[in-house]
Amino acid sequence: MNVEELRKLFPALSETVYGKPLVYLDNAATIQRPASVIEKWVDMTERHNANLHRAVHKIAADATEEYESTRDAVRAFLNAESREEIVFTSGATASINLVAFCFGEAFVKPGDEIIVTEAEHHSNIVPWQMMCSRKGAVLKVLPVDDEGHLRIDLLDSLLTDRTRLMCVAQISNVLGIINPVKEIVNICHSKGCAVLVDGAQGVVHTGADVADLGCDFYAFSGHKVYAAPGTGVLYGRKELLDAMPPYMGGGEMIASVSFSGTTYAPLPGKFEAGTQNIAGTPTLKPALELAEALKDKELTEYIDRVRDFVLNALLADDRIKLYGVPRGTSDKIALFSFAVKGAHHEDMALLLDKMGIAVRSGQMCAEPLMDRFGVTGMLRASFAPYNTMEEAERFLQSLDRAITMLV
């Protein structure tokens, strides 16, 4: 597949804004959806709209089949051992909160410790702060260095026999650096500490083989990997999920309910209370099929060329300070957060918008990281596999023009 063929799959990519072709570089916030996903979504609504697991009629059986076969597809994509380890949620945030609550209830005692990194998204910080205050636990922070790399050298000294869980993004949504998750897992496991990986950005760029990573939990959102918004996945190792109490109580998560006592459904139903995202969750199937197809050699080489082109241009420009500087060729995705000397990120984003370039500006849900680098916000251009070299060129030309207008 080449990039032009890929683009044809995405209706949104032929949009224009202010009379100019849209260059969508806010893919880390949410990625565009291919027609296959949109069709599945519509099909589930038009032809298979019934509640899951509950009724014997035909369309309920169809809807349930779609939903449960999606679980098999996700299991295969993540290379998890069993389908019971795949819990559907409404997104990465919901997945992380589920673990923060239920893992906390099961395993965390006063004085225990949780580690997060300085580069986490608020969704992988705040749930842990809430859990720590609920359980009387201590939150510790693994810092990043000036280039945006995790200080893995400090991890060993942060871990104690009270550390229960380490929470780390596979790829930071600000720095675009691919974190050495396998190494982190090895270090943590050697000290008896479990690891949760926030795969919100990683799932679409590096894929997610939980067996290979060795992590205990893996969370991601559907809308960042081509699927419908309001869909998400939590992978958890079976022994851990089994030992954790339910998150929410309600329909479908039970085995039997009576006023003298209720028993819970086995995995994964135990964690899926209430009516699920009937139309959305099945879109994960075509979405992950596409993600799989994008591992195509021609495309990945192209993506790398676009990344290197933009990276080198930004690094060579002394008006720009890039946050998240790679050390090698394989530890950075095409996600660039930077500051322009003498220009505010909001001004830059407003001007770029009017040139047809959609980028993100602000704190990007990572206030502690902004503080770490002493800035009030950054500008972020995040590329997807469907972004072309021509778009990269237009972005850089527009960036130059905006800087000239402001500085």
Place this chain on the structure above:
Amino acid sequence: MTMMERTLKEVQEEIVDDFSMYDEWLDKYEYLIELGKNLASYPEEKKTDDRLIKGCQSRVWLDWSMEEGRLYFSADSDAIITKGIISLLISVYSGRTPEEIAADDFSFLGRIGLKENLSPTRANGLVSMIQTIHTAAESNL
């Protein structure tokens, strides 16, 4: 002061006219950037939290005082386009009576396309700036 010879509406019309010369949004921004760069300087000691306007990606400080029955505004921002917008607002509202300001509906901002183009995301807090100016007028009636 010659400015006082013109009514609030006349000053607004003039700005609407100025903006109508530009078809392209980038040109409008260029004009706002120019205005922003020329905004009168704002004292550092007045960059306090109580003068900070909420709801902005950029920081905006707005201060006002009453002198001889008229309201005077001064403001600053760390973003230049926002400063340009502030400069527009100040040129229209500073030196007016609270009655004039309170009776105004701020609709000229819509006519130059600022409201649709800037406020929905709350990115630059135009709505909050308008509210602050309006509240200052109301509280001095």
